[in-house]
């Protein structure tokens with residue numbers, strides 16, 4: 001990205017040292033991107049912009065990449081473009097070619113050996129682009145999956161996995177889940193401490209939506225330096241838009257969207273203040 005000053009890897013290390021974290025926000029369209037940019041710009045904070053395969057399918061790869069780059073430049077925000085939860089090597093290749101700064105290979109549901117092999121292959125590829133690689137170990141419940149069957153990240157396995165693959169960041173399963181929580185999540189901070197004791201690699205918390213502030217801060221104090229936020233952005237955007245549409249007889253989308261953009265901005269400001 002044009003306004004980037006240092007690599008994401010360096011910035012993550014720096015954040016980890018300072019006991020703070022980078023916010024990684026998914027965006028879905030121009031409006032959610034604008035809300036995120038207004039927040040980051042107002043607070044002069046860096047931000048990681050994330051796209052999933054679904055969002056890329058929705059916007060189209062070239063448009064999505066151009067939007068992210070243009071937004072970071074226009075708002076003078078330090079930022080990086082990251083591919084979230086890619087399961088295919090081919091998608092990762094396309095995204096690196098399109099200019100992504102960072103990719104996540106999610107082979108966490110594959111057997112351990114396959115996860116290592118595929119992740120290692122992605123690390124080799126990403127090196128050619130100077131890109132950052134995040135992988136996941138353990139089981140962070142996906143949307144619609146039961147979080148009762150969560151398999152938390154084993155510290156010793158994490159150390160081995162990092163050494164074998166050469167990844168730049170590891171998403172750990174310590175009690176968070178994707179989507180909203182049915183009951184208040186409790187993060188396994190002792191497990192996180194044990195992982196952190198065995199590795200300096202930046203650690204990532206997925207499922208950041210709805211985790212209480214104190215838990216997030218405890219996680220950051222123990223090595224988490226990237227926090228992913230997606231569900232809350234979709235939720236506040238659509239709920240606000242629904243209310244707007246229901247309460248007014250208005251067809252001008254340029255009047256209907258701004259309150260929803262402002263709601264995303266407020267949410268991101270709140271999260272940035274909490275973690276950085």
Ligand SMILES: [Zn+2]
Nearest residue numbers: 085206207228
């Ligand atoms: Zn995730």
